[in-house]
Amino acid sequence: MDVQTWTYLLVGITFALYIGIAIWARAGSTGEFYVAGGGVPALANGMATAADWMSAASFISMAGIISFTGYDGSVYLMGWTGGYVLLALLLAPYLRKFGKFTVPDFVGDRYYSKTARLVALICAIFISFTYVCGQMRGVGVVFSRFLSVEIEMGVIIGMTIVFFYAVLGGMKGITYTQVAQYCVLIFAFMVPAIFISLMMTGNPVPQLGFGSEVTGEGVFLLDKLDGLSQDLGFAPYTDGSKGMVDIFFITMALMVGTAGLPHVIIRFYTVKKVSAARVSAFWALLFIAILYTTAPAVAVFARTNLLESVPNKPYAEAPGWIKSWEEAGLIAWLDKNKDGKIQYAPGKPFEGKLTYDEKNRGENGERLITNPPSDGPNELYVDRDIMVLANPEIAQLPNWVVALVAAGGLAAALSTAAGLLLVISTSVAHDLVKKTFVPGLDDKKELLIARCAAGFAVVIAGYFGINPPGFVAEVVAFAFGLAASSFFPVIILGIFSTRMNREGAISGMITGIVFTTAYIIYFKFINPTANSVENWWFGISPEGIGTLGMIINFAVAFIISGLTKRPPQDVVDMVEGIREPEAEGEELAVSDH
Amino acid sequence: MADDQTTSNRAYWRANLKWVGILMTIWFVVSYGCGILFVNQLNQIELGGFKLGFWFAQQGSIYVFVILIAVYVKVMNGLDHKYGAKKS
Numbered sequence: 149m150d151v152q153t154w155t156y157l158l159v160g161i162t163f164a165l166y167i168g169i170a171i172w173a174r175a176g177s178t179g180e181f182y183v184a185g186g187g188v189p190a191l192a193n194g195m196a197t198a199a200d201w202m203s204a205a206s207f208i209s210m211a212g213i214i215s216f217t218g219y220d221g222s223v224y225l226m227g228w229t230g231g232y233v234l235l236a237l238l239l240a241p242y243l244r245k246f247g248k249f250t251v252p253d254f255v256g257d258r259y260y261s262k263t264a265r266l267v268a269l270i271c272a273i274f275i276s277f278t279y280v281c282g283q284m285r286g287v288g289v290v291f292s293r294f295l296s297v298e299i300e301m302g303v304i305i306g307m308t309i310v311f312f313y314a315v316l317g318g319m320k321g322i323t324y325t326q327v328a329q330y331c332v333l334i335f336a337f338m339v340p341a342i343f344i345s346l347m348m349t350g351n352p353v354p355q356l357g358f359g360s361e362v363t364g365e366g367v368f369l370l371d372k373l374d375g376l377s378q379d380l381g382f383a384p385y386t387d388g389s390k391g392m393v394d395i396f397f398i399t400m401a402l403m404v405g406t407a408g409l410p411h412v413i414i415r416f417y418t419v420k421k422v423s424a425a426r427v428s429a430f431w432a433l434l435f436i437a438i439l440y441t442t443a444p445a446v447a448v449f450a451r452t453n454l455l456e457s458v459p460n461k462p463y464a465e466a467p468g469w470i471k472s473w474e475e476a477g478l479i480a481w482l483d484k485n486k487d488g489k490i491q492y493a494p495g496k497p498f499e500g501k502l503t504y505d506e507k508n509r510g511e512n513g514e515r516l517i518t519n520p521p522s523d524g525p526n527e528l529y530v531d532r533d534i535m536v537l538a539n540p541e542i543a544q545l546p547n548w549v550v551a552l553v554a555a556g557g558l559a560a561a562l563s564t565a566a567g568l569l570l571v572i573s574t575s576v577a578h579d580l581v582k583k584t585f586v587p588g589l590d591d592k593k594e595l596l597i598a599r600c601a602a603g604f605a606v607v608i609a610g611y612f613g614i615n616p617p618g619f620v621a622e623v624v625a626f627a628f629g630l631a632a633s634s635f636f637p638v639i640i641l642g643i644f645s646t647r648m649n650r651e652g653a654i655s656g657m658i659t660g661i662v663f664t665t666a667y668i669i670y671f672k673f674i675n676p677t678a679n680s681v682e683n684w685w686f687g688i689s690p691e692g693i694g695t696l697g698m699i700i701n702f703a704v705a706f707i708i709s710g711l712t713k714r715p716p717q718d719v720v721d722m723v724e725g726i727r728e729p730e731a732e733g734e735e736l737a738v739s740d741h
Numbered sequence: 742m743a744d745d746q747t748t749s750n751r752a753y754w755r756a757n758l759k760w761v762g763i764l765m766t767i768w769f770v771v772s773y774g775c776g777i778l779f780v781n782q783l784n785q786i787e788l789g790g791f792k793l794g795f796w797f798a799q800q801g802s803i804y805v806f807v808i809l810i811a812v813y814v815k816v817m818n819g820l821d822h823k824y825g826a827k828k829s
Contacts, residue, residue: 214799219780222798226772229803233768236810237761241817355800359790368790386784386795396777423821426814430807437807444799729753729824 154551155294162332162555163309166562169328170313170321188323190424194431196326197415199333199563201232201436203279204286206443207333207560212535214447215454218377219388221447223395227402229433229440234407234636236429240416242643244425245726247417250571251410251635252579258642259650260719267657269579271634272410276568276575277609278627279411283568284613286561289533292476294554303613306562311606314566314573315599319414322566329559334438336556340540340549341442344449347543354445373448376455381494385451391681397692404698405628408635411567414574422730450535453542458528459492463512466490469541474515477504478531481514484521488512495524502529565609573602626668629690633660633697641705646723652709660701667693753824760816764809771797771805 149157188196206228214221246254252272256265284303291302313321338354345357349369362369374384383389390398406412415432416425457467463481470490473479481490482497498519505516537557540550577598634657641648641656668690671679681687688696714720775783776798783794791800 219795219798222776222795225799226776226802229806230768230772233764233806233809237764237813356789359788359796361790370790370792370795386792392777392780396773399772399777423818426817430810430814433807433810437803441800441803724750727754727757728750730821 149547151547151550152294152296154548155554158548158551158555159295159558162328162559165328166309166313166325169325170316173321173324188320188419190419190428191431192327193323193415193419193424193428195330195435196323197412197428197432198435199326199330199559200415200567201228201412201432201564202333202439202560203564204283204557204561206439207337208286208289208536208557209533211443211446211450211539212532214444215451215535216532217388218383218385218451220390220395221444222388223398223402225440225444227399228406229436230399231403231406232429232433232436234403235412236426236433238643239407239413239639240425240429241422242726243413243639244416244419244422245728245730246722250574250579251408251413251639252575254642255635255638255653256579258719258722259638259653260716261650261654264638264650264654264657265579267654267661268635268638269575271630271661272575273572275409275627275631276411276571277605277612279409280565280568280572280605280609281612283561283565284609286533287558287565288613289476289478290537290554290557290561294537294551300614303610306558306565307606307610307613310562310566310569311603314569314606315602318598319570322563322570325566326563329563330435332559333556333563334435336552336559337439337442337446337536340543340545340553341446341449343545343549344539344543345445348449348452354449355441358445358448369448369452373452373455376452380455380459380492385448391687393687394681394684394689394692397688397695399692401628401632401692401694401698404636405630405632405694408631408639410575410635411564411571414571415567446536446539450539450542453539454530454535455492457542458490460489462489463514464488467542469538472541473531473534473538476534477502478534480504480517480529482517482519482521482527482529483510483512483514484525484527491525491527493524493526495526496522497524497526497529498522569602569605569609572605573598576601626665626672629664629668629694629697630661632694633664633701637698637701637705641702643723643726646720647709647714648705649709649712649715651712652705652707655708656701656703656705659704660697663700664694664697667697749824753820756820757817760813760820764813767805768809772802776802 210221210224213224243251243254246257250272252265252268255268256262284306287306288303291297291305295302297305313325341354342352345354346352348362349357349360350363351357351360358369360369361367362372365372370386374386377383377385388395416429419425419428458470463483470479470481474481480497480502484497485491498517498521500519503518505518508516510516537553540553577594581597582594637660638653638657641653667685671684671690679690681689684690685693685696775794780794780798783797784792786793788796
């Protein structure tokens with residue numbers, strides 16, 4: 149069978165599975181809709197959290213980014229997993245003990261303020277939307293390459309599936325679907341990694357394979373890759389090229405930002421006890437670590453294969469995957485010196501955003517592009533997102549493996565999208581409508597509003613998936629910076645300081661957000677030409693500035709709270725309450741008053 | 742009785758903070774220390790085919806994170822058992 153038939157088959161089977169689970173686990177009450185009734189076993193919750201956490205970015209993009217940046221890519225590996233440690237140790241158990249549905253709920257009650265709740269709410273919705281758009285792009289890429297349907301159609305199919313099980317099943321449906329999606333995505337990620345590791349190094353464990361010797365060559369794979377990179381003029385793979393200060397700040401911003409992501413925090417409300425919340429955090433990180441320690445190995449394999457098989461090859465003899473991804477619009481070749489060979493070197497091959505000449509073909513049969521060429525010698529454009537998806541083809545693995553990766557990418561994108569849609573619908577129905585405008589709303593009506601909000605969010609996300617704003621990457625940096633500079637400090641202070649009051653928290657949050665936003669907007673939108681290391685403050689890029697925003701937030705919060713009056717006694721009692729040990733056999737209800 | 746309860750809760754919270762402090766220190770050392778600040782020094786040491794600093798940044802820190810959470814779960818659930826049992 150060819151790749152396309154296999155893909156239809158595997159994607160069809162997995163989609164049927166997700167829908168089946170959604171029907172089996174549909175939600176009947178707001179409790180079940182928002183937090184699965186608080187009764188999901190820790191192991192299952194760990195898997196669901198892992199699937200929720202690992203988005204299309206983790207599955208599709210991360211190994212690709214590492215592949216192209218080497219050591220610099222470590223910021224994502226340490227940032228996203230290290231942030232999880234922050235979440236598990238500093239936030240999750242206490243928020244679970246607090247026992248409300250959402251982060252804005254906590255912020256609103258802890259700081260006895262509707263303003264604080266509203267600021268937190270707006271941040272939560274903004275972050276979630278940013279994320280959903282990224283997932284939809286992932287879905288579009290997979291569909292357009294593997295199923296030869298238009299991206300529009302692909303996104304609509306994906307949205308329909310998510311709509312079906314998120315709107316019908318709520319958190320309960322999503323949780324059990326995510327368990328299935330975790331299994332699909334981890335299997336899809338590991339199988340090709342193990343195959344390729346065996347082929348290149350003879351070691352079946354990818355985590356060890358990329359530190360082993362290349363089969364039959366007597367040289368370590370990483371040393372070989374460093375050499376290949378330098379021969380073509382790139383920095384050695386294991387050294388990277390970013391400054392140490394910037395690496396430090398970006399890693400911190402990613403860690404702190406991830407810890408503040410609302411769709412992951414909400415997962416800890418789905419278990420019955422605080423102790424179970426801790427256990428499920430452990431399972432989740434273990435399941436995440438399997439993919440995260442494999443990704444850098446995949447990155448090295450893919451990079452080595454790329455550097456060995458493409459540079460200085462005549463286009464006519466280039467491997468088939470180059471041409472199929474060129475057709476999908478994610479690879480381009482501009483024959484600057486007219487020698488018919490693909491030259492690959494550092495620097496961009498052309499100026500501006502890639503646009504193909506739809507009418508004419510080049511003399512070698514390549515898709516022509518209309519962009520003006522750049523000055524450098526590089527002729528090849530490779531979208532980083534394709535490395536994981538193309539890897540099985542590059543390594544010439546069987547067709548079913550290629551199809552499996554497509555199904556895995558979809559599982560990763562859909563599971564995260566569903567979790568985010570739930571946050572959006574919860575935020576709208578619970579925090580905005582019920583807590584802000586219509587306090588006396590009954591359970592049935594609230595559930596209906598939550599479902600409508602989820603449906604509405606699906607449509608908007610679908611629109612952005614089909615017409616992606618040109619600035620998705622910039623906006624993602626924004627989401628992390630915002631989460632880091634707003635949520636994280638107020639939650640931490642809310643738990644670990646009884647003295648922190650409303651005035652301190654709000655002024656800290658606002659200065660943090662305003663500072664971070666201003667810095668990012670200046671360098672990304674107003675004056676992008678100045679976006680280079682000599683203009684940055686202390687050498688910190690806009691990606692890492694959230695860390696500084698966070699520090700400012702902490703500082704302002706401490707100063708202002710020291711100058712204003714203590715929080716009321718009932719709030720202090722509440723904070724003392726979430727610090728108490730859990731009594732034997734105590735089961736926390738998810739309260740909703 | 743209420744005072745006993747408060748004292749017990751305070752002791753629990755202090756033990757909690759101590760453990761979180763220890764674990765967060767290790768968290769900082771393996772990621773920011775070994776993976777970023779001292780990466781060049783550690784890269785002089787080779788572990789099989791890995792330079793050690795590079796290995797910490799892309800592998801080692803993640804393994805340590807998993808162990809940290811495992812220890813945390815064990816310790817905290819133990820503390821809950823110890824102090825929680827006295828309650829009520």
